Amino acid sequence: MCVQTIVWEPMVARDAYGQPLYGAPTSYRGRRVYKFTRVPSKGGDPDDLSESTIWVLGLPDVDYEDRLYVQGDLPPHPVIMSILRYPDETGDQFVKVLMGKAQ
Numbered sequence: 001m002c003v004q005t006i007v008w009e010p011m012v013a014r015d016a017y018g019q020p021l022y023g024a025p026t027s028y029r030g031r032r033v034y035k036f037t038r039v040p041s042k043g044g045d046p047d048d049l050s051e052s053t054i055w056v057l058g059l060p061d062v063d064y065e066d067r068l069y070v071q072g073d074l075p076p077h078p079v080i081m082s083i084l085r086y087p088d089e090t091g092d093q094f095v096k097v098l099m100g101k102a103q
Helices: none
Strands: 004-009 011-014 020-022 026-039 048-057 067-070 078-088 091-102
């Protein structure tokens, strides 16, 4: 079911121009599904639409400014809109990340 390789690159710093600098990539098994999903916005703004969902089998400490994509995808990569962790009876097993448009 999760046959794709998901690549996570954590943002580690910003350069002198404010652009993000990313750390070493780490690979996980996972899956991307293209499906529009309504994502609540912060601060009372209108809701946004997520274009795809990436399920990561593993527990990377994904943050909103990190880079997450399927191996082989060409830049620009989509932005992270929402990060969800669902525990089951044995604890956390995966991370669900709602992705926006590529920028």
